[in-house]
Amino acid sequence: MTWTDSFRLAVAGMWANKLRALLTMLGVIIGVGAVIVLVAIGKGASNAVASRIETLGTNVVFVSPTAGTPFSESAISYINQAIPFPVTTIGTMNTASKVSTATTSGGAQVVGTSAAYWKLGALSLAAGHFLTTNEVSQGQHVAVLGANQAxxxxxxxxxVGDPLMILGQQFTVVGVLNSVGQGPGASQDNAIFIPITTASPLIGTNQLSEVMxxxxxxxxxxxxxxxxxNLYNNRFGSGSMVIASEDQVLQTLQATRATFTALLAGTAAIALLVGGxxxxxxxxVSVTERTREIGIRQALGATREDIILQFLLEAMVISLSGGILGIGLGSGLVVLSPVLFKTPISFxxxxxxxxxxxxxxxxxxFGLYPAFKASGLEPIQALRYDG
Amino acid sequence: MIRVTSLIKEYTLGGDTFRALHDVSFEVSEGMLAAIVGQSGSGKSTLLNILGGLDRATSGQYWLNGKNVGEFAPDTWAHERNRTLGFVFQSFQLIPTLTAWDNVALPLVYRRVPLKERRERARRALSEVGLANRLGHKPAQLSGGQQQRVAIARALIGDPRVLLADEPTGNLDTQTGEDIMSLLQELNRAGRTIVIVTHSQDIAQQCRQVIHIQDGRVVRDALLEEVSK
Structure with a gap:
């Protein structure tokens, strides 16, 4: 029997039981679809983070307090004094807030910071200007919007120039940022930057969320x-602060990504195992149902190899069709992802x-065992089978 | 053409050994129309299955067309069945999901004959058994007689030297049975060796060699002249 004939036979065998074949494929369809979507989500998140890190460079250190560690604005000068070479130190005071215009309202990550934040080089302007030293020192009610917020x-x-209610007070929009994607922590695209001097009394604390x-x-x-x-371990004890350079964040992200990939591979393996x-x-079931057919084929000259090929190809056609449909499903979901998932995604x-x-x-x-079982039937037993 | 010597077939069921064939020996020469006759359970179908390589004798020798086929491995037997033998079964043994055309072409599939050629040969074979207008019909859409004709066309498509028929008229009405027997006789006159297993004396009388089986033993093996005596 030629491969073409075996393939034709496999397709005919599947076609003869369309619904059953489709239901059998479901496991593979879902497994493959899930792998494609999950990989796209994982890769999307990873790309966004990588792109943010590329923007920032690898020469930024993040310092944030754990619960209970005092971390006021004086920490900035404390850090500056401790470091024996010139650095730029920026503090942020973050809070989630309801924001609204005359017609729209929503939520935002409000970041109180200084004009020096701009020196990180992570942001670029789409319109207006970033917070100025004057606006910060005078505690003005001005705001710079992340791309998504705009x-x-x-x-x-x-x-720019429009009023905006933040933390129950009216602010004036002075700038809009270009999109930067997801970074470590909250996305800057969803943030609204206001002077730290304005933020502090509105939030009701002088505790910094983070220093960069x-x-x-x-x-x-x-x-x-x-x-x-070392400095903070000596001062407040081990674990009082989370301190990591961008490089370390990158390493952590890569480790997380590796774990995520392993998890994904595990999920895919389980889904495909179930499908298999x-x-x-x-x-x-098919071999049992078609025992007599196998006997007939053997009587007419089918060898063991012919029977193995017939059933193995049938299993592969089902599996492969499931895989192709799964790829279609997964790709479809990825294409629809901007609507379905509120997260960066990368095909x-x-x-x-x-x-x-x-x-x-x-x-x-998974087709091997049934195929070998079919080929091992004795012709006379198979012909006499009365299932 | 066919020579068996001291064939024994034993089955083991639940620890007990049951002997279906006892020391069976006979010969069927080329071009013969032979009948293996016996009552139900006499061992005649077991014998035919061994002759067709569908079952294996416990001991004894089987020579087919000059080859000691009794020693053949399963796949060698598969090739032998495909090239030398044609089968006609009592219950037709057609594949229900295939059309008459595809059923008939099946032996050529295992001979790796190209699709176009085997379809043409199957069409011709079905025409020869009077079913040219039933090519696309599936077995369930055909009468018993038509199904048996499809089975005969399938048995003949590979041009085998020997045709083995197990109760070929067993599931048919009298008239259709007679038609099928006429067809087999016609094929025999054309030079094909045919071995028919039957319990019917009427059918046996239409054959030129009659081998009587009783309780797994050959009790009589006679040519037509001797039968008529």
């Missing part, structure tokens, strides 16, 4: 990270190739 609150219109120390080189960042860790067991189950051609290989392998592995 879109959701002002429908993409230029809002920008150094001249990545090596200096590493030094600062070690120095501040479904295929094996239905192929065993991965590798995940499609991987899904294709996996679904073929599932059919091959």
């Amino acid at each position: 879109i959701s609150l002002f429908s993409g219109q230029n809002p 120390v920008k150094t001249g080189t990545p090596n200096q960042a590493s030094l600062v990270s070690d120095l501040l860790t 067991i479904g295929i094996m189950n239905i192929m065993l 991965s051609p590798q995940s499609i190739a991987l899904s294709f290989v996996f679904s073929t392998a599932v059919g091959l592995i």
